[in-house]
Amino acid sequence: MSKLVECVPNFSEGRRPEVVRAIVAAGEKCGVKILDWTMDGDHNRSVVTFAGEPEAVLEAALAMIREAAARINMEEHRGAHPRIGAADVVPFIPIGGVTMAECVALARRLGERVARELEIPVYLYEEAATRPERRNLADVRRGEYEGLKEEISRPERRPDFGPARMHPTAGAVVIGARKPLIAFNVNLGTDNMAVARAIARALRAKDGGLTFVKALGVELKDRHQVQVSMNLVDYERTPIYRALELVRLEAARYGVPVVGTEIVGLVPLDALLGSLEYYLQSESFSRDQVLEVKLNA
Amino acid sequence: MSKLVECVPNFSEGRRPEVVRAIVAAGEKCGVKILDWTMDGDHNRSVVTFAGEPEAVLEAALAMIREAAARINMEEHRGAHPRIGAADVVPFIPIGGVTMAECVALARRLGERVARELEIPVYLYEEAATRPERRNLADVRRGEYEGLKEEISRPERRPDFGPARMHPTAGAVVIGARKPLIAFNVNLGTDNMAVARAIARALRAKDGGLTFVKALGVELKDRHQVQVSMNLVDYERTPIYRALELVRLEAARYGVPVVGTEIVGLVPLDALLGSLEYYLQSESFSRDQVLEVKLNA
Incomplete structure (x- = not known):
């Protein structure tokens, strides 16, 4: 059985389908299979589901975060759902022939590259969390984009990777690994x-x-x-x-x-x-x- | 979705694994996927399960019947399970993207070729039956190999395809179409x-x-x-x-x-x-x- 990882990134865009389509397309080019994507106008948020070999999933997630960062401005974003970034949450999920530990390693590698290549601060959550108080997504996202912008330089809120300041338009991103929900x-x-x-x-x-x-x-x-x-x-x-x-x-x-x-x-x-x-x-x-x-x- | 037919032929050999393996190999060469095969010594019988595209399944079934006919002598066969031939029963089962009518057509085409190319008498059963009294396998197999040999020339027991006499070593074969069991x-x-x-x-x-x-x-x-x-x-x-x-x-x-x-x-x-x-x-x-x-x- 080949190795199969699922990824379900959430993006802070639920009203401009052309933006979501561009994000999806950026991931699809990396050789993953897009399983589903949905948009919600009230939440102003979209959820994409895709799967593939671990390396392809890593590249696709990076490409989608890059695309979201280029097209979404968190300074102007309003919506009913809590969020801290353009690419808001990116979980890896082991589906077949892959352990949770491998998905945690994948999350950390992605976090390191997002910080280095895109200069977006990265928080690790759930199974990939580096501290117990960051396991829970709601705790990481406390204060949302606006609140985190004020608090990010405090020691307890410093990101796991990247600068201790928000990206000017893309905010921050939470990356991790979890079981299927x-x-x-x-x-x-x-x-x-x-x-x-x-x-x-x-x-x-x-x-x-x-x-x-x-x-x-x-x-x-x-x-x-x-x-x-x-x-x-x-x-x-x-x-x-x-x-x-x-x-x-x-x-x-x-x-x-x-x-x-x-x-x-x-x-x-x-x-x-x-x-x-x-x-x-x-x-x-x-x-x-x-x-x-x-x-x- | 591609067209997918399952076939579950039963052969009158449950003691010589090399014979069953040769039968399985003959089918596998035709590009079908062998899903399972089992042997039973008491019944002196084996069951093979395979699936594939309709044309490949037809060719594989024919190749397996040919191989069974060459290696099994019904004159010497003893076993607990009712049977009339070396290849005893060959049902086609619609699995995906295929109708029962297509499986019935496949059964009839196989029957016609078995009769013509191998000179084995063929009975059609279940959904492929040409008469109501031949739907039920037990009725077709009444008297088993030995009994049918005596009665095959009677009008009510004449085969659907092929000669109204048993093949000297391979006997007769029942071919048909049915739902998954x-x-x-x-x-x-x-x-x-x-x-x-x-x-x-x-x-x-x-x-x-x-x-x-x-x-x-x-x-x-x-x-x-x-x-x-x-x-x-x-x-x-x-x-x-x-x-x-x-x-x-x-x-x-x-x-x-x-x-x-x-x-x-x-x-x-x-x-x-x-x-x-x-x-x-x-x-x-x-x-x-x-x-x-x-x-x-």
Whole structure:
């Protein structure tokens, strides 16, 4: 099996499609496969998903950061989503034949080159973080572009690579490595937001729930329903089925049924097979038994 | 998506690995991908699974039948499994970008060439059958090699292609087209064979169960358990989850739990995703959301 790394960079541009297209094109030239890209006008932000061999992914990420830096001016950027730079967050994700350690090394090499070649300050986060307080993206991004500009020269906010001052237009960038994230939403047969919030609290790690679950209650106005919206940040240790069945268990306390679920975006095959094996009570199942996997082997 | 046909020929040789290897090699030369091959000494039979573009699969099947005919003598063949020829059964299965009608056409073209080039009588079965009474493989194979040899000249047993006499060493061959078959076993927390048999009857089509399920009770002596062993012959219309949950429902009547299940051999991704969508109550899920599917697209 060849080595495969996924990269999901977020850019601070969600209103000018020609800019996002230019960023995507810059990456695509480096021999990676663009899997998806989306824009959000309110957030004024775009998310690109691509994958390829580690070296190609490194070059593509660098090319996209360079393109974003040339076309986005953070001094003029407004949007609903927290951000500190034109290329805001760039995570590497091990997908196949690659360890997390290799993705961490890739993140550090990219950080070093972004600092040297583009003179943009770089923060390392999640698995690539150099200090525990930088693991969490929200902590790195505290104060956003405007606030970090004031604080960047303070010792505790100095970047891991590059100058201790913001790039005049591109700001700063957060680079790191993490596991695949699954966006999983469970819709409930009630319009009572208190129920959705209570279940979200019961599910999420920080309030005593499952270790690798982030959860929020969300209102689905058109449907007159509420939703428990989750991010599963380590599906190997907190699988989809466990999150769903725990939502069901908590909802039963209020006499509320699960009416449906959705997985948003891409999901690794192993995450799906793992949950199916639970429901089927499989004693022995290997992904090599999937006809299409065997065909592509 | 390119056109993809699977072929799962069965050969009357399960004791001489060099013969099976030669048969496999003859097919492999035609540019198909060998996915699996297994031998069974008691049955004196082997099963090969391969896939590829339709024309390559046709040539590979022909080459394997030719090789089997040259190396297997049905006059000397003994084994526990019913059979009528050296190459005994050759089904084509639509896997991707191919209709059942195309697989039926492929089966007929192969039948015509086997008859003409190898002088082996050919029967068409399942979706490729020319008469309703030949759809079912067991009916075509009635009397086995020895019995068919006597009856082949009778009008009702005349082959679809080729001479109305057995090939002196290779016998006859059954060629056809069918949907993918899933071998799915459910293990029960009891050693009571009466329970396994009763559940198998409740599940299988011919006794009032699910239309596309064949089921048998099987004893698992080493485990002191029994099993409902099923073939799901149309997973789109009778999916895995429905068979499993119906076994569970029937077993509950006897206070017997499902202790585990197994899928034997290869299974199409869509069959797995379809059942997972049931358990997750998915409102919208597309196979394009599977990262690996998207990557290979």
